[in-house]
Structure formats: structure tokens, C-alpha cells
Amino acid sequence: MKRIEHIGIAVKDLKSGNDIYTSLLGKAPYKMEEVESEGVLTSFFQVGESKIELLQATKEDSAIAKYIDKKGEGIHHIAFEVDDIYAAMEDMKAKGFRVLNEQPKKGADNKLVCFIHPKSANGVLVELCQSIK
Ligand code: CO
Numbered sequence: 423m424k425r426i427e428h429i430g431i432a433v434k435d436l437k438s439g440n441d442i443y444t445s446l447l448g449k450a451p452y453k454m455e456e457v458e459s460e461g462v463l464t465s466f467f468q469v470g471e472s473k474i475e476l477l478q479a480t481k482e483d484s485a486i487a488k489y490i491d492k493k494g495e496g497i498h499h500i501a502f503e504v505d506d507i508y509a510a511m512e513d514m515k516a517k518g519f520r521v522l523n524e525q526p527k528k529g530a531d532n533k534l535v536c537f538i539h540p541k542s543a544n545g546v547l548v549e550l551c552q553s554i555k
Contacts, residue, residue, distance in 0.1 A: 423510075427503035427551050428466070428473035428531075432489050432496060436463050436478035443467055443474060451476075455530045462486050464530045475501075475530065499537070501549035507534045510550050514538060526552070 433439035436454070444450050444467075451465035461484025467474040477498060479487035489498055504510040507526045514521055520539040529535035529551060538548040 423502040423504060423550075425503050426472045427501045427533075428475045429497060430475045430477055430499040430501065430549070432486050432493075432498040433476050433478050434490060434495055436465055436476055439476045439478065440465050443476060447474070453531070456480065457528075457530050459528070460484060460486075462530075466531055473531075499547040499549050501535070501551050504550050504552050507536060507550055507552035510552075511536050514550070519543070528554075 431439070440451055440454075447467050447469060449467060451467050454463065454465045456463045458480075461479055461481035463478045463480050465476045467476075477486045479490065481487065486498065511521055511526070519542040522537040522539055526534040526536050529549075532554050533551040534554055535549055535551045538550070540547045542548075
């Protein structure tokens with residue numbers, strides 16, 4: 423793992439989340455992006471070498487909607503950057519971590535992503551992400 427690429431925060435309303443984090447961080451999001459396949463609308467703030475990703479559900483059955491129903495708003499996942507997501511996934515599986523998708527998925531912000539089940543990582547949903555060159 424190279425660095426914490428971003429921390430994902432589940433929000434009920436992206437517009438008000440953007441206002442709050444613009445105020446908190448002292449800067450506006452550098453992009454907003456919908457990931458239709460995941461049923462989310464996202465925004466990204468650059469904070470030094472890492473980012474904050476806000477996620478709002480766009481469908482009732484999306485993972486973010488379910489998360490907010492169960493736990494309310496808050497930190498949803500931590501994403502670590504890797505050079506080679508395929509190798510990283512194999513490494514995780516070999517070490518006994520439960521990956522949630524067998525193939526990398528296209529995520530927001532031009533990334534290939536894979537999630538590791540929170541039960542494998544002390545209750546934290548871990549995302550591996552690799553930039554698409
Ligand atoms: Co993420």
C-alpha cells in the first residue's frame with residue numbers, strides 16, 4: 423500500500439455535505455462525479471497527498487443508502503493506493519482477506535477499485551485503488 427488515497431464519507435445530501443466540507447477544509451471540491459453502476463454521486467476534495475470523497479446514494483438499494491439506514495452518516499471506507507490492483511487483490515486473498523469483488527471495478531476519479539470486507543479488517547471497509555493510466 424503506497425498511501426491513504428482517500429477517506430470515503432457517506433452523506434445524506436451531497437450539496438449540504440459539499441458546503442460543510444468546503445467550510446471545514448477551506449476549499450471547494452475539485453470534482454463531482456456520478457458512478458451509476460454503484461448508485462452514488464461523489465465529490466472529491468484534495469487534502470495534501472490524500473483526498474476526502476463524499477458519497478450520496480442515488481438509488482434506495484445502493485450500498486451507501488443501506489449504510490446510512492443502518493449506521494447513519496459518517497466514515498464509510500478508507501482507500502489505499504496500490505500500483506497493481508490485480509497483484510494487490512491476489513496478495514490480499516493469499517493472506518486470507520475477503521475481497522468483495524472478484525474483478526476490479528471502475529470507480530470514481532478514474533480508478534480501478536476493489537473492496538475488502540469489514541469483517542476482515544476490524545470493522546473497516548477497505549478499498550484498494552489503482553489509477554487508470
Ligand atoms: Co472510495
